[in-house]
Amino acid sequence: MDVSGTSKNCEAKRSIRVAVDAFGGDLAPAEPVRGACEAAGCYSDTTVILVGRGDDIKRELDALGDVPTNIELVEATEVVGMHEAAVTALRSKKDSSIAVGARLVKEGRADAFLSAGNTGAMVAAGTLFLGMIPGVLRPGIAVPVTAIDHPVVIIDVGANINCKPLHMVQYGVMASVFANEVMEMQNPRVGLLNVGEEERKGAQLQKKAFDMLQDAPINFVGNVEAHDIFFGGCDIVLCEGFTGNVLLKTCESLVQKLLEFLEGEIKRSIRRQLGFALCKDVFKAARRVGDYAEYGGAVLLGVDGVIIISHGRSDAKAVKNAVREARSTLKLNVNEDITEAIKGVEKSVDVSLNGSSGAE
Amino acid sequence: MDVSGTSKNCEAKRSIRVAVDAFGGDLAPAEPVRGACEAAGCYSDTTVILVGRGDDIKRELDALGDVPTNIELVEATEVVGMHEAAVTALRSKKDSSIAVGARLVKEGRADAFLSAGNTGAMVAAGTLFLGMIPGVLRPGIAVPVTAIDHPVVIIDVGANINCKPLHMVQYGVMASVFANEVMEMQNPRVGLLNVGEEERKGAQLQKKAFDMLQDAPINFVGNVEAHDIFFGGCDIVLCEGFTGNVLLKTCESLVQKLLEFLEGEIKRSIRRQLGFALCKDVFKAARRVGDYAEYGGAVLLGVDGVIIISHGRSDAKAVKNAVREARSTLKLNVNEDITEAIKGVEKSVDVSLNGSSGAE
Numbered sequence: 001m002d003v004s005g006t007s008k009n010c011e012a013k014r015s016i017r018v019a020v021d022a023f024g025g026d027l028a029p030a031e032p033v034r035g036a037c038e039a040a041g042c043y044s045d046t047t048v049i050l051v052g053r054g055d056d057i058k059r060e061l062d063a064l065g066d067v068p069t070n071i072e073l074v075e076a077t078e079v080v081g082m083h084e085a086a087v088t089a090l091r092s093k094k095d096s097s098i099a100v101g102a103r104l105v106k107e108g109r110a111d112a113f114l115s116a117g118n119t120g121a122m123v124a125a126g127t128l129f130l131g132m133i134p135g136v137l138r139p140g141i142a143v144p145v146t147a148i149d150h151p152v153v154i155i156d157v158g159a160n161i162n163c164k165p166l167h168m169v170q171y172g173v174m175a176s177v178f179a180n181e182v183m184e185m186q187n188p189r190v191g192l193l194n195v196g197e198e199e200r201k202g203a204q205l206q207k208k209a210f211d212m213l214q215d216a217p218i219n220f221v222g223n224v225e226a227h228d229i230f231f232g233g234c235d236i237v238l239c240e241g242f243t244g245n246v247l248l249k250t251c252e253s254l255v256q257k258l259l260e261f262l263e264g265e266i267k268r269s270i271r272r273q274l275g276f277a278l279c280k281d282v283f284k285a286a287r288r289v290g291d292y293a294e295y296g297g298a299v300l301l302g303v304d305g306v307i308i309i310s311h312g313r314s315d316a317k318a319v320k321n322a323v324r325e326a327r328s329t330l331k332l333n334v335n336e337d338i339t340e341a342i343k344g345v346e347k348s349v350d351v352s353l354n355g356s357s358g359a360e
Numbered sequence: 361m362d363v364s365g366t367s368k369n370c371e372a373k374r375s376i377r378v379a380v381d382a383f384g385g386d387l388a389p390a391e392p393v394r395g396a397c398e399a400a401g402c403y404s405d406t407t408v409i410l411v412g413r414g415d416d417i418k419r420e421l422d423a424l425g426d427v428p429t430n431i432e433l434v435e436a437t438e439v440v441g442m443h444e445a446a447v448t449a450l451r452s453k454k455d456s457s458i459a460v461g462a463r464l465v466k467e468g469r470a471d472a473f474l475s476a477g478n479t480g481a482m483v484a485a486g487t488l489f490l491g492m493i494p495g496v497l498r499p500g501i502a503v504p505v506t507a508i509d510h511p512v513v514i515i516d517v518g519a520n521i522n523c524k525p526l527h528m529v530q531y532g533v534m535a536s537v538f539a540n541e542v543m544e545m546q547n548p549r550v551g552l553l554n555v556g557e558e559e560r561k562g563a564q565l566q567k568k569a570f571d572m573l574q575d576a577p578i579n580f581v582g583n584v585e586a587h588d589i590f591f592g593g594c595d596i597v598l599c600e601g602f603t604g605n606v607l608l609k610t611c612e613s614l615v616q617k618l619l620e621f622l623e624g625e626i627k628r629s630i631r632r633q634l635g636f637a638l639c640k641d642v643f644k645a646a647r648r649v650g651d652y653a654e655y656g657g658a659v660l661l662g663v664d665g666v667i668i669i670s671h672g673r674s675d676a677k678a679v680k681n682a683v684r685e686a687r688s689t690l691k692l693n694v695n696e697d698i699t700e701a702i703k704g705v706e707k708s709v710d711v712s713l714n715g716s717s718g719a720e
Contacts, residue, residue, distance in 0.1 A: 083558055148614075148621045158555050161563045195518055195605040198443055203521045203602060226609035230617035242563060243603050245555040249586040250610045254508075257590035258618070261508045265642040275638025282625040282632055 015045050015070075017110045018326045022052035022060075023079040023097040025116025025314050029053075032116065033060040035319025040068035042320070046327055049110055051076050051101045074109075076100035079117075082312060086120030090128070098122060102129040105305040112306035112326035114297060116314035122307060123159045123300060130305040133335060135342040138163070139302035140171040141241070141309065142178055143248060144295035147230045151295070153179045153188070154229075156241040157248045159300065163240035165208035166345075166354040168192070169216050173341045174301040175236045176218045181332040182325065183295075191224030191234030193243060198223070205240060208353050213238075217344040259287065296325030301338065306330055375405050375430075377470045378686045382412035382420075383439045383457040385476025385674050389413075392476065393420035395679025400428035402680070406687055409470055411436050411461045434469075436460035439477075442672060446480030450488070458482060462489040465665040472666035472686035474657060476674035482667060483519045483660060490665040493695060495702040498523070499662035500531040501601070501669065502538055503608060504655035507590045511655070513539045513548070514589075516601040517608045519660065523600035525568035526705075526714040528552070529576050533701045534661040535596045536578045541692040542685065543655075551584030551594030553603060558583065565600060568713050573598075577704045619647065656685030661698065666690055 020036045022029045029052060040048040049072045050057050061067045078096040080089045090099055098117055102125035104110035115122055119141070127139055140156035155175045160167060172190045179188040192210055194202045199210065201223055213220045224234045226247075239247065262283075266272045296318065297310035306329050310322045329335075345351075380396045382389045389412060400408040409432045410417050421427045438456040440449045450459055458477055462485035464470035475482055479501070487499055500516035515535045520527060532550045539548040552570055554562045559570065561583055573580045584594045586607075599607065622643075626632045656678065657670035666689050670682045689695075705711075 083556075085558075085560075148617050161555065193606060195521065195602060196443075198445075200445075206602075226606065226613040229610075230613045239606075242555060242566075243606050246553060246586065246599075246603050246607055247610055250589075250607055251614055253586040253590045254611055254614055255618070257508050258615070262642055266639060272639040272642055275635040275640075276642075278635025278638070279626060279632040280635075282622055282636075 015047050016112075016327055016330055017047045017049060018323050019049040019051050019074070019101045019104045019110035019113040020319065020323065021097045021101050021113070021115030021117055022050045022057050023076070023117065025310065025312050026082070027313065027315055028116070029056050029060050031315045032319050033057055034064060035314070035316035036323065037061070037064055037068060037071060038316055039320040039323035040070045043323070043327060044070065046070065046323070047072055048323060049074055049104065051104070052079070052097045053077060074100060074104060080121045082118055084118060084121070086118060086124045089118070090121055090124050096121075098125050099129075102126060102307070105307070106130055111330050112308065114308035114310060114319075114322045114326055116297070116310035116312055116319065119158065119309050122309045126300045126303040126305065126307040130303045130307070132302055133304050133339050133342065135339070135345075136170055136174070136302040138167045138170070139300050140167070140174065141298045142175050142301050143298040144183055145248070145251065146294060150232060151183060151185075152229055152235060152237060153183065154237045154239065154244055154248060155301065156239065156244050157298065158241040158245040161241040163205060164354055165205060165212055166349075166351055168205070168209040168238055168240070169212045169345060169349055170302070170342060172213060172216055172218045172220065172236065172238050173345055174338050175238075177337045177341050178299060178301060178329075178334055179236055181334050181337065182328045185235050187219050188235035189221045189233075190218050190236045190238060191221050191228055193237050193239040193247070194223035194225065196223065197225060208355070209238070212349045212351075212353050215349045217341065217348050255287070259283070294321065296322035299325070299329065304335065306335065375407050376472075376687055376690055377407045377409060378683050379409040379411050379434070379461045379464045379470035379473040380679065380683065381457045381461050381473070381475030381477055382410045382417050383436070383477065385670065385672050386442070387673065387675055388476070389416050389420050391675045392679050393417055394424060395674070395676035396683065397421070397424055397428060397431060398676055398680040399683035400430045403683070403687060404430065406430065406683070407432055408683060409434055409464065411464070412439070412457045413437060434460060434464060440481045442478055444478060444481070446478060446484045449478070450481055450484050456481075458485050459489075462486060462667070465667070466490055471690050472668065474668035474670060474679075474682045474686055476657075476670035476672055476679065479518065479669050482669045486660045486663040486665065486667040490663045490667070492662055493664050493699050493702065495699070495705075496530055496534070496662040498527045498530070499660050500527070500534065501658045502535050502661050503658040504543055505608070505611065506654060510592060511543060511545075512589055512595060512597060513543065514597045514599065514604055514608060515661065516599065517604040517658065518601045521601040523565060524714055525565060525572055526709075526711055528565070528569040528598055528600070529572045529705060529709055530662070530702060532573060532576055532578045532580065532596065532598050533705055534698050535598075537697045537701050538659060538661060538689075538694055539596055541694050541697065542688045545595050547579050548595035549581045549593075550578050550596045550598060551581050551588055553597050553599040553607070554583035554585065556583065557585060568715070569598070572709045572711075572713050575709045577701065577708050615647070619643070654681065656682035659685070659689065664695065666695065
């Protein structure tokens with residue numbers, strides 16, 4: 001296991017180095033390049049390294065004009081497509097921007113890597129190249145989202161679809177550190193997403209996780225349902241990756257559809273258009289649900305380095321915010337604190353509940 | 361196994377008899393009693409049987425005044441609470457309205473039973489008292505919902521949280537019959553809810569189900585994501601009960617929260633209130649999402665009888681629509697057609713893919 005990532009994170013002497021995949025996401029390379037430049041302009045203590053095809057990046061930089069001096073460029077000739085099979089793509093495209101970016105972190109040439117590209121490839125690159133924080137069994141994708149009027153962190157949204165109870169407990173611990181330090185949530189309330197709020201609900205995974213979570217060194221508030229997510233019943237939502245993925249995408253698609261529908265309906269009459277013009281500022285908030293541009297992106301918690309996975313449709317603002325998120329995660333030594341917190345799990349939780357197949 | 365339910369469904373000579381749990385749901389007994397009377401008033405060929413504490417029901421009927429002659433009353437002295445453990449409650453409360461209502465169907469005294477009460481107890485009562493349609497392995501809850509501007513059927517939303525691939529295939533077959541006949545969807549497109557649209561996505565359950573579904577006698581359109589639900593990519597969404605439950609509740613809570621938030625924001629300025637007054641008709645449609653009052657309720661497909669589970673907050677209109685839905689399901693011989701369709705599954709699908717633990 002490569003633990004260099006953790007030790008690098010606490011070198012406060014030199015500037016922070018954040019690698020940005022210039023070829024990740026639907027709006028690449030224009031928006032990642034622009035976002036990287038905006039971040040570099042904002043954070044003079046940070047070097048932003050653009051990873052991708054140099055010629056294309058230079059063209060984008062030229063178009064922007066004034067390029068901050070703390071922007072660097074690292075060549076990567078290939079791109080992993082948004083729908084390519086992750087592990088296969090990583091192996092066959094050794095010079096892809098995702099592979100190169102993750103290797104920069106592994107080799108200590110960058111402290112963090114962020115991409116709006118293929119999520120599966122980012123998870124694979126993080127896991128294979130950086131290895132895990134000692135004691136962590138599986139990485140989990142933690143996504144800070146706006147539940148209309150307040151932030152909530154959902155973990156896992158798809159890194160691990162064969163989740164064991166102990167993975168879930170570790171997710172609770174890691175997300176608590178992240179939410180507390182980066183999201184500034186005091187003693188965040190951790191809820192287990194379930195099909196009812198009563199005890200003994202759900203499949204074996206949820207029942208065992210519930211039992212273990214009660215002893216875990218976190219602020220566990222029991223089972224939660226969707227209502228609790230939107231009406232303030234918890235700060236962190238624990239779920240296995242399949243359900244979390246469906247939850248996140250449902251929020252995003254439902255809000256998108258609702259807004260498109262309203263827009264279409266409003267256009268159908270002058271009276272409605274007039275009314276909408278007077279109150280449309282109210283609807284801005286709605287657009288933020290399921291959109292994690294504001295927070296920067298999802299964090300791949302558990303890997304020994306800082307990996308941020310931004311939304312596929314990330315614009316410059318989202319990329320800039322993702323750089324900010326990477327900086328915070330580094331400056332606050334989140335991974336060091338996760339390393340310590342994970343040690344507390346085995347002391348407090350009956351890990352035998354996890355079953356023989358899951359402890360690995 | 362009791363197959364009398366199926367044979368009863370096709371006796372067209374006598375009137376249809378629909379039992380309604382007068383003590384099911386948050387608004388009982390007032391709204392179920394009122395809805396039952398409205399349905400009886402509408403459908404002269406249908407006898408509506410109110411099940412519950414006679415004194416309370418009579419008081420509600422007296423308050424309504426004119427009671428249709430095709431309303432009957434069957435006494436049940438107990439009520440299963442909304443949060444009671446289902447099987448335990450059914451066993452200890454043998455005279456609960458849910459137990460009595462399900463037994464009416466079992467004994468041929470009613471053709472269908474509907475309740476807005478405890479979902480788990482309704483599933484248990486349906487399964488234990490009525491048994492399964494021959495060949496069906498597990499019942500599934502099919503919910504017709506409005507995806508903003510079009511109907512979609514989601515199955516399963518929580519009857520079966522230990523789902524096997526073959527259960528999923530049977531859900532696809534049963535929901536196709538239901539959607540085609542009751543929802544009048546021509547050749548409904550069945551999608552497998554997954555974490556991506558490409559093949560080979562998901563856990564073992566989804567991968568095996570995908571392979572089997574390709575050969576199933578339905579219009580299988582492959583993997584779908586939330587986007588397809590809201591943007592017209594499929595008519596039926598197949599998922600195991602845990603994910604389906606989260607999906608349904610997320611839609612409902614998100615829309616509720618969004619509308620409450622908008623309402624609160626609008627009240628904060630006269631200008632906004634004025635604007636809203638001019639375009640608020642547009643927002644009515646939004647309220648219908650995740651609200652299955654319009655269609656009447658969820659159907660417990662696979663049990664040998666007609667069991668409708670209405671929303672816990674069902675009002676008289678929802679109860680009335682649930683009676684209409686029960687009538688359609690009976691008149692169209694949905695269970696007979698499911699019995700036939702299920703026979704086609706083993707002929708077309710490689711059931712060995714289900715694994716030894718799932719075929720039962």
